[in-house]
Amino acid sequence: MGKSSKDNRDIFYRKAKEEGWRARSAFKLIQIDEEYSIFEGVKKVVDLCAAPGSWSQVLSRRIFKDGSDPDIKIVAVDLQEMAPLKGVIQIKGDITSLQTANEIISHFDGHLADLVISDGAPDVTGLHDIDFYGQSQLILSALNITTQLLKPGGTFVAKMFKGDDMTLMYSQLKLFFEFVSFVKPKSSRDSSLENFVLCQNYIPPPSYKPVMIDPVLENQYKQLQYQQLEQHQEPINNNNNTSVSSSNKIIVPFIASGDLSPMIDIDQSRTQLN
């Protein structure tokens, strides 16, 4: 490790201790907000994969503040328990589950979120390809649940690893968001492949209906295809009683498999979905 990256790590580590952040990751979210004003006008926010809670702390300090605005709701979700935080509703749950999505929505009094952030990380094996794959799947799960939670025009921020698939990831996210960019906050170590994707102005494709299927589970997708065939391509119900509309038939396999064939360009693919 070079001297400058070691110093960089130490600065943010020390600063986190001094300022009472649960993890130095807090600075990554703070720096993304300083550069892109992602908290502006935000009242409903979801922190996916939130433990131990430094991003939720940022939301508590910067959005909830003194708690004087009753419209502000912050919901944090993680597989693990985390210590309580002022103004943060905590859910112990899996972001791939419909039950978690429903539980989050139940706290928003019929509204959707303005902002969804995800700093999710799977258990790291040290094998680059496996870790990269695991991280990609977690982003897809985060995107999947985000399509249930985010209001049109909303913002989504997620951690990813820099890798060969960034162009593909960009194309996939561009199906749902007008602006997609990759961000590397200065508190993120230079030596790390970590990156963040910032997606702004959520515009789901016409007739897209969010479904909580896991596109990673190929068999589950095949099962859906069989059901579609049996039912002559009419919308179907999966186990979660959510329908798969014609736009989903195109988008879900595209996201899952990385098959670029249905997408010529964004506008054209959107036209196909109409």
Ligand SMILES: C[S@@+](CC[C@H](N)C(=O)[O-])C[C@H]1O[C@@H](n2cnc3c(N)ncnc32)[C@H](O)[C@@H]1O
């Ligand atoms: C790097 S930590 C998040 C750090 C957090 N943003 C902070 O600032 O304190 C990654 C988290 O992702 C969570 N995670 C991984 N897979 C998940 C899943 N399927 N559902 C919910 N949480 C998950 C892990 O439990 C872990 O706490």
